[in-house]
Every structure is written in structure tokens, then in C-alpha cells.
């Protein structure tokens with residue numbers, strides 16, 4: 322019988338390579354360099370097999386948490402924590418439709434970053450004036466372009482044939498200033514599931530990390546409604562904070578839209594951005610209301626062309642609705658005093674790191690299983706919690722068999738003993 | 741299912757024991773006096789790696805074989821519980837540092853028309 326199996330410690334290396342390297346091809350080469358003879362298909366199959374087990378484990382924890390049976394993994398209560406959530410896009414194809422890409426679809430994946438923080442609190446706002454980075458036209462324009470989204474010019478509907486994956490905003494202006502908290506340990510939750518399922522997954526992870534007991538807790542996201550329904554449902558005791566950079570984008574676009582020339586648009590932006598920085602978003606809203614009256618209400622219906630999207634009436638209406646919906650999550654001076662983050666930069670760079678594995682023009686993941694399992698593996702290697710080593714250590718000590726051998730599905734229970 | 745875990749100290753003790761066998765390897769490869777000045781490090785590394793691989797193979801093979809001998813001739817089918825006779829079965833197992841022929845036992849349940857691998861060590865799982 323030509324049968325081949327891999328010990329669990331070898332599988333751990335294979336799967337780690339599959340999650341770390343940018344493709345199964347590269348992972349296979351890396352594994353072969355360690356002297357293990359293996360095909361790309363075997364690497365792919367083992368990765369998805371472990372990915373499926375990670376999904377099952379994750380879902381099990383969600384159930385345990387719902388039953389209030391999930392214990393924190395650590396006895397240490399963190400001093401300050403942040404939960405940040407954001408979305409990306411992943412390309413998928415229909416599964417089981419033969420080789421090639423069938424029924425390609427872009428699906429939204431959700432990524433959450435859970436981080437412990439370290440940093441001081443202050444009696445007064447440690448930084449009452451906006452940093453230079455927000456007052457430099459070149460940097461702000463680049464930021465607005467990078468953020469895309471409804472505020473940026475590039476608010477085009479999702480184009481299936483696609484611009485390059487968004488670069489996480491890593492502008493030097495946005496690097497961590499002295500007063501903002503420092504990240505300690507980060508873990509990642511990623512999924513294609515809806516926010517109704519994603520919230521409980523985030524909550525289970527937060528519970529295992531003892532986040533609910535931390536004295537200082539923040540939840541940072543952009544303004545999308547689903548983020549705040551997760552916050553209300555599962556992180557109600559966390560300070561909800563809207564990402565300052567997203568607010569800046571809306572302020573920039575609306576300032577440019579209401580003023581006739583670039584120079585006066587820029588000064589308008591500076592005034593409004595400074596107001597937001599200083600927690601005076603209501604003043605900005607009052608001025609935007611006046612502008613809406615002067616310009617008139619936006620025309621009904623969706624904007625169809627780039628020209629229509631740039632219509633100042635639309636741009637102002639969007640900014641009013643964004644800032645209006647989020648005004649209670651924009652008390653930035655207080656967040657700075659309390660040593661809480663004011664941007665979702667942690668999750669944005671994490672999304673970039675997830676995308677580096679799951680997203681490229683050539684990659685289409687089987688829907689839904691293939692995409693979901695690679696997301697679990699990628700999330701595991703991007704988490705500083707030894708997720709894969711722990712998984713293999715706690716997994717019953719069976720080796721992994723090659724497909725199509727004698728053993729049937731349920732052989733896992735027929736205890737194997739190879740560790 | 742619990743498996744005995746070894747402490748870091750116990751593992752280090754084993755490593756030191758095996759390290760002492762390095763003398764045997766060197767002697768076997770280059771004689772009593774060891775390698776001459778013309779032997780480069782790459783060659784020494786090759787020899788050491790081959791020996792380590794052999795040690796890994798031999799140790800795993802030995803443990804697996806002894807374990808397989810403890811599997812009873814009959815094992816209950818995990819589906820219906822009927823006792824089924826087991827027979828020896830071998831497969832290649834890629835482990836860290838070596839690939840070994842794993843001796844194990846396999847059983848077939850005629851009633852359920854399935855094969856299964858009885859647990860080694862008679863722990864009664866399944």
C-alpha cells in the first residue's frame with residue numbers, strides 16, 4: 322500500500338509556511354528546503370484541512386462564550402485595550418465547478434485587531450493642536466487618496482477588475498506620537514461571515530484575552546453602521562471612537578467642494594480639521610448645514626458618474642451624515658487624555674498584512690470554505706498568541722494521512738498515537 | 741487522551757546522551773585520530789547530519805514498532821462495537837528530520853464495511 326503521512330510537527334511547519342508565504346507555490350518550496358518531500362497540492366490540502374479545524378474550534382469558543390463558559394486564557398488583566406475592526410475584499414470563485422475560475426465574486430472579509438496597550442493618561446489634552454502631518458497638503462492628499470471609501474475621490478463602485486490592493490496608510494505623518502498609546506500584544510480575528518456572526522467571534526477572543534476586565538477599553542472603527550452594531554452588541558462598555566483619519570477625509574472633501582478655489586478650500590479644511598481634532602465637531606456640522614442650505618439639497622438617487630459624485634451638494638450631504646452619525650464618537654481631546662487611540666491604524670495595517678496573503682489578481686478562493694480557512698490561517702500567524710503551536714499541541718496526537726487511503730472520515734476518533 | 745509529556749530537563753538529558761555518541765560517529769568516519777587537516781567543515785557537517793538522521797529514524801522506528809506490538813489482535817469496531825481482527829500495516833511517515841516506515845495495525849469490520857486503526861497501547865478509545 323503506497324501510503325504517506327506527515328507527523329503533526331511536520332504539518333505544523335507546512336501549514337505555517339502556507340500561511341506565512343504569499344502563495345502555496347512558495348510555501349511548498351520552503352517546506353521542500355527543509356527536506357520534506359511534498360507537492361503543492363498536498364500543502365494546499367493540509368492547509369485547508371487545518372483551516373477547517375480552526376474554524377470549528379473558533380465556532381466552539383463562540384458557543385462556549387454564549388453559554389458563559391469561556392474562561393480567559395490568562396490571569397493577567399491588561400491595563401488598556403483596544404478592539405479595532407475594518408473590512409477588506411477577497412476574490413472568490415464557485416467551489417466544485419472544475420478547474421479555473423467560475424462565478425468570480427468579490428466578498429467582503431472582516432478583520433478585527435485586538436491589542437493590549439501601554440501608555441500614560443493625562444490631566445489635560447497632551448496635544449491640543451493637530452500635528453504637522455494634518456497641515457501638509459501633500460500628505461493630506463495622499464492620505465485621502467489612500468483611504469478611498471465614500472469620502473475620497475475614488476469612491477467608484479467596486480470594480481471587479483480592480484485597482485491594486487489598498488496600501489495601509491503608513492504615512493510618516495501618521496506614525497505614533499509620544500502621547501498615543503503603544504501597542505503591546507495583538508491578535509487577529511478574520512472572517513467572511515456577516516457582522517451578526519463576526520461580533521460574537523470578536524467577543525469570544527476578547528473574553529479569552531481578559532479584555533472586558535481591563536480598566537481602559539476602546540473600540541475604534543470607521544463610520545460604517547455595522548461596526549457600531551458590533552460595538553453596541555458586544556463591546557458596549559468600550560469607548561466607541563471613530564477613526565480620526567476617516568473624519569479627516571470627509572472634512573477635506575467637503576471643504577474642497579464648498580470653496581471656489583484650492584487655496585480657500587485648503588484653509589476651510591484646516592479650520593474644520595482643527596475643530597474635529599479639538600472635539601468641536603458640532604461647530605463643523607453647523608457650518609455644513611449652512612452650506613447645504615446655500616447649495617441646495619442633493620439630487621435624488623445614486624450618483625452614476627464621477628462628475629455626479631463630485632457634486633458639492635452630494636459631498637456636503639455625505640459629510641453631514643458621516644459626522645452627524647458619529648459626532649458622539651469624536652471626543653478626541655478626551656480620548657487623548659485617557660490614553661486611548663484615535664485612529665484605527667492598527668487594524669488598517671493588519672488588513673494590509675492579511676491581504677498580502679489572500680489578495681492578488683490571480684487568487685480566487687473557493688467560496689465559502691477555501692476563503693474562510695485561509696483567513697483563519699493567516700489570522701493565526703499574524704496573532705502574537707502562538708495560535709498555531711497551541712492548536713497543534715492541544716490537537717489529539719494523530720498524524721495527517723494522505724487522502725484516499727484506507728481510513729474513512731471518522732478515523733480521527735479511532736485514536737492514532739503518532740504525535 | 742493524554743500522552744506523557746517530557747520536561748525540558750529530561751529532553752536535554754537525552755540530547756546530552758546522544759551528544760556523547762558523536763565520538764563514535766567521528767571514530768567510524770575518520771578513525772581513532774579524527775579528521776585530518778584536509779577535511780573541510782562541509783564534509784563534517786554531512787557526516788553529522790547523516791548520523792543524526794539515522795538516529796532519528798532508528799529511535800522512531802523502535803518506538804513505533806514496540807508500540808504496534810502492544811495493539812491487541814482483536815479490536816472493537818468504533819461504529820458497531822463488534823470485535824474485529826487486526827493485521828499489520830505499514831506506511832511512510834514524514835517526521836521532523838526523517839521519514840520512517842510506521843508499523844501499525846489495521847482492522848476491517850465486515851458488518852460496517854470499513855477499515856479502522858485501533859488505538860495503540862490498548863487505551864480503549866473508540
Ligand SMILES: [Zn+2]
Pocket residue numbers: 817818819820821822849850851852853
Ligand atoms: Zn462495525
